[in-house]
Amino acid sequence: MPESDSALKILIDRDVCMGSGVCLVYAPGTFAQDSEPKAVLVDPITDSVEQIRVAVEACPTGALSISTGEEGV
Numbered sequence: 105m106p107e108s109d110s111a112l113k114i115l116i117d118r119d120v121c122m123g124s125g126v127c128l129v130y131a132p133g134t135f136a137q138d139s140e141p142k143a144v145l146v147d148p149i150t151d152s153v154e155q156i157r158v159a160v161e162a163c164p165t166g167a168l169s170i171s172t173g174e175e176g177v
C-alpha cells in the first residue's frame with residue numbers, strides 16, 4: 105500500500121487525456137478507462153506511490169499530476 109495514501113491526490117485532466125492507456129499499464133490499481141475511453145481513478149487505489157509516480161511521468165500528454173498535500177509536487 106502507498107506509504108502516504110491519505111495525503112496523496114491524483115489529478116486527471118480529462119480534457120488533455122487522449123485515452124492512450126499507458127497509465128493503466130504502469131498502475132492498473134490506480135487508473136482505469138471509461139467508455140470515452142479516458143482515464144479515471146479506481147477505488148480503492150492499490151498501487152504504491154512509486155508505481156503511481158511512474159505512471160504519471162509516463163503519460164504522453166501530461167494529463168496526470170500528483171499532489172501530496174498543501175504543496176504541489
Ligand code: SF4
Nearest residue numbers: 121122124125127163
Ligand atoms: S496515460 Fe495519460 S493520456 Fe493515456 S490514458 Fe492515462 S491519463 Fe490518458
